[in-house]
Amino acid sequence: MSDNVIIRTFQHVRTSVAQWVDSDFIPGGALALKEKPEQVEWVRTLPFLFLHLGCLGVIWTGWSWTAVLTAISLYFVRMFSVTGFFHRYFSHRTFSTSRFMQFIFAVLCGTCVQRGALWWAASHRHHHQHSDEPDDKHSVRQKGFLWAHIGWITCSKNFPTDYSRIKDLSKFPELVFLNRYDLLVPVLFALSLTGIGSLLHHFAPSLGVTAGQLLVWGFFISTTALFQATACINSLAHVFGSRRYKTDDDSKNSLILALITLGEGWHNNHHQHMTCVRQGFFWWEIDITYYTLKMMSWTGLIWDLRPVPKAAYSVLELKNQT
Secondary structure, three states: OOHHHHHHHHHHHHHHHHHHHOOOOOOOOHHHHHOOOOOEOOOOOHHHHHHHHHHHHHHHHOOOHHHHHHHHHHHHHHHHHHHHHHHHHHHOOOOEEOHHHHHHHHHHHHOOOOOOHHHHHHHHHHHHHOOOOOOOOOOHHHHOHHHHHOHHHHEHHHOOOOHHHOHHHHOOHHHHHHHHOOOHHHHHHHHHHHHHHHHHHHHOHHHOOOHHHHHHHHHHHHHHHHHHHHHHHHOHHHOOOEOOOOOOOOOOEOHHHHHHOOOOOEHHHHHHOOOOOOOOOOOOOOOHHHHHHHHHHHHOOEEOOOOOOHHHHOOOOOOOOO
16 A cells, blocks of 8 residues: 555545534535535545444443433434424524524434534535436435435535525524534533432432433434434335325325324425424324424424415316315
8 A cells, every 4th residue: 555545644634523513613615515526425424333332231230210311202202303493493494583592492402312402404505406316415216215314414425504595594603503513412411321220329329220220221222213203204104104295206104203203294284385383284284393392382482483384275286186
């Protein structure tokens, strides 16, 4: 192996490791990354792989009802953060809130370990602009199921945050900070769970929980399940289900996906009318995220919830459902 190859490999590894800490650290610029072929960037995605492998820790930590219930609770609380804040607020601005609550939402989103709110919003806005077209980052139609589900997030071309798509959000330095150092909140969250587990083990031994056990169940297992369920909207929601509206993409409605993602399964509805806060357009379309956001609006924490447009119920727009 030549000295040049060794140097280039070292520089690549060094850059990838630096990006674990600072996601905006791109020596060659974002445009250079976009010119690279679509392939898995193994070093850069080691934390992502570590998240999934961490689930195997259950072999050594075992389980307790406290740990399992913590994992389930954190799954649903953070799924609401994904659907209500990552998606319906940061990506589509379907309601309004204060700057302080916006920051709190971004921190809660950080515990989901799905990058920063600005990266998430920019990537999602790009998806809606190019849904199931050749430029779509995660299209089953264009690049296959596995790539749409998980492959795209491991590709270097998709790492940079396209700040040009989120000028309404990038004007807030606190959001840019959380987005740039997107590993900070997950690490603090994991350490907090470990600390709580240690305290419970010491002060409430009858619960049978340990520090490692709460870390494995509350962080690794719960977060991995959260990611996989979220990814199903990019993949399964464009393959299985029914279509009410004749959109140009392959988006579909699915009750099962709506249940595990608190309302995101009504994907065909969403692609037809993406700017409304509600995705289950009819009373029988369960949308727990919408119900929760509606209750939050009663407290004054959020306001100006955008309703479903009347056109959504027009016989001229609806596909023949008979």
